[in-house]
Amino acid sequence: MDIKAIAVLTAGGDAPGMNAAVRAVVRTALGLGLRAHGVRRAYEGLARGEIRELGARDVGGIIQRGGTVLQTARFPDFAKPEVQQEALRQLKAHGVDALVAIGGDGTMRGAAALDRLGFPVVGIPASIDNDVFGTDMSIGVDTALNTIVEAIDKLRDTAASHQRAFIVETMGRDCGHLALMSGVISGAEMTEAFRAHMGRYAVAEALGAGVTKIEKDGAGFALDTEDGRRFKALSVVYCAGKEYLRLGVPGEDRFMGKGIAFCATCDAPLYKGRKVAVVGGGNSAFTSARDLLGFASEIHLVHRRPEFRADPALVAEVRKAPNVIFHTPMEIREYLGADKLAGVRLASPDGKNKLDLAVDGVFLEIGLSPNSGPLKELVQLNPLGEVPVDRNQATPEKGLFAAGDVTDTEEKQISIAVGQGALAALSAYKYLADNKLTKSKAGRKEAWQ
Numbered sequence: 001m002d003i004k005a006i007a008v009l010t011a012g013g014d015a016p017g018m019n020a021a022v023r024a025v026v027r028t029a030l031g032l033g034l035r036a037h038g039v040r041r042a043y044e045g046l047a048r049g050e051i052r053e054l055g056a057r058d059v060g061g062i063i064q065r066g067g068t069v070l071q072t073a074r075f076p077d078f079a080k081p082e083v084q085q086e087a088l089r090q091l092k093a094h095g096v097d098a099l100v101a102i103g104g105d106g107t108m109r110g111a112a113a114l115d116r117l118g119f120p121v122v123g124i125p126a127s128i129d130n131d132v133f134g135t136d137m138s139i140g141v142d143t144a145l146n147t148i149v150e151a152i153d154k155l156r157d158t159a160a161s162h163q164r165a166f167i168v169e170t171m172g173r174d175c176g177h178l179a180l181m182s183g184v185i186s187g188a189e190m191t192e193a194f195r196a197h198m199g200r201y202a203v204a205e206a207l208g209a210g211v212t213k214i215e216k217d218g219a220g221f222a223l224d225t226e227d228g229r230r231f232k233a234l235s236v237v238y239c240a241g242k243e244y245l246r247l248g249v250p251g252e253d254r255f256m257g258k259g260i261a262f263c264a265t266c267d268a269p270l271y272k273g274r275k276v277a278v279v280g281g282g283n284s285a286f287t288s289a290r291d292l293l294g295f296a297s298e299i300h301l302v303h304r305r306p307e308f309r310a311d312p313a314l315v316a317e318v319r320k321a322p323n324v325i326f327h328t329p330m331e332i333r334e335y336l337g338a339d340k341l342a343g344v345r346l347a348s349p350d351g352k353n354k355l356d357l358a359v360d361g362v363f364l365e366i367g368l369s370p371n372s373g374p375l376k377e378l379v380q381l382n383p384l385g386e387v388p389v390d391r392n393q394a395t396p397e398k399g400l401f402a403a404g405d406v407t408d409t410e411e412k413q414i415s416i417a418v419g420q421g422a423l424a425a426l427s428a429y430k431y432l433a434d435n436k437l438t439k440s441k442a443g444r445k446e447a448w449q
C-alpha cells in the first residue's frame, strides 16, 4: 500500500517520553515527505474524528513536557465493532493511511483491532508498568523507576532515624516490574534472598531488639536486650557491624549517599573524571586517596591537622600524584549544593582561612565505631574497639564467635562479612558438637535453645 499520510495517538496512562515519541513520529513522517496528523484524546477522539494535521512547529518545545500534548482517554467502547468501524471511517475521511499508537497493553489491543480490520498500525510501547508483551523496556519506565528510587532514598534516612518501617507502594496492576526493579536497585533483594533462605529452616528466630549485654551464663551465654528480655544460648555468633563516623555539619544528612560516601573501594569508579574530596589524615584516608588516583580527575585531601597519622610511605605515594591537592589544617564546615552535592565549604580550625571547593563527591575517612559495646566486659577488644577473631571467627571467649565489620578484619566488605558469617556459623556448630553441647541435629531449633 502506498502510504501518503499517517496519524499518531497516545492512549492509556500518560508517561514522560510520550511527547518525544510524538515529535519523532511527526518530524520523521514530514522528513519522509508524508503528511502527519495528531489524534486528540486517544481512541475516543479517533472515533469522534478529533484528527488534525500537524506541522513541524506543532511538535516544537514539547520534549521536556510531561504528560502527552495529544491528551489521552480511557475508552472501553472501542471494543465494540461498530465503534472500530467508525474510527476507520474517520481515518479514511481525513485521508490517513496508517496509524502510530503510543501506549500500554490496552492501547495495543485497540491497535490490534484496527490491524485485524486491515488498517496498517505501528505500536510504540509506553507504559510505566513495563507490561507490554515482547518488549524489553517501554517509554515511562525509566522515569518511574528513578522516581521510586529517589523516594526510597529519601525515606530511608527518615525511617532509620525514627526506627520505623515505611511502605512505598508502586504502580503495576498485574505486573510487579516497578516493585521488583526498584527493590533490586535499592538493595532489597540481597536481604530478601537471605531472609527467604533462612525462613525455610527452623534455625533462626528474630529477637527484634538491640542486644545491650552478653555475659557468661554457666556453659553458655545470656543476652540482655534493650526491651528488658533475656535470652540464653550455648554459643553466640556476634555480627553487629560498625558505624562510620560523620562530621555532623550542615548538609550531611541531605547528601548522604548522594555525593557523600565512605568506601572508595566500593564507589571510586563512580567518580571517574570527576572531582572529589577525601576527609581524614590516617591510613584509611590515604588508602582512599590512593584508590581514587586512577579514577578522579582531582582529589582534595582535607585534614584538620597539619600533620598526618598515616604510614609515611603511603603519604609519600599519594603526595607524588599530580592530581592530589592538600588542604591542611582545614575542616569541612558545610556541604553545598541543591539536589546533589556540588561542593564543600572549608575553613581552618581558627576560622581565619576560608575556601569553597567545587567537588562531586566526598569520602569521609575519619574513623569507624564498631558496635561492640555489648561484648566489652566479655572479651578484650582491640584499640579500635573491634572484636578480635581467629581464622575460624572464634573470639578469645570460648563459644563466642564474631563476623563482619565488627571484627578486627581489615577489609570491611559485604562479601567478606557474608563469608565470615557462614564460617562463624559452622565454627559455632562444630564447637557445640565437639563439646557435646548439642545432640548434633543440625538445623533443629531445640539443638541450640
Ligand SMILES: Cc1cc2nc3c(=O)[nH]c(=O)nc-3n(C[C@H](O)[C@H](O)[C@H](O)COP(=O)(O)OP(=O)(O)OC[C@H]3O[C@@H](n4cnc5c(N)ncnc54)[C@H](O)[C@@H]3O)c2cc1C
Binding pocket: 209, 210, 211, 212, 239, 240, 241, 242, 244, 261, 262, 263, 266, 267, 371, 374, 403, 404, 405, 406, 412, 413, 414, 415, 417, 418
Ligand atoms: C554507604 C555504604 C556503602 C557501602 N558500599 C559497599 C559496597 O558497595 N560493597 C561492599 O562490599 N560493601 C559496602 N559497604 C560495606 C558493607 O555494608 C559492610 O561491609 C557490611 O554490611 C558488613 O556486614 P555486617 O553484617 O558485618 O554489618 P551490618 O551490615 O552493619 O549489619 C549489622 C547489623 O547489626 C545490627 N546491630 C548493631 N548493633 C546491634 C545490637 N547491639 N543488637 C542487635 N543488633 C545490632 C545493625 O542494626 C545491623 O542490622 C558499604 C557501607 C556503607 C555504609
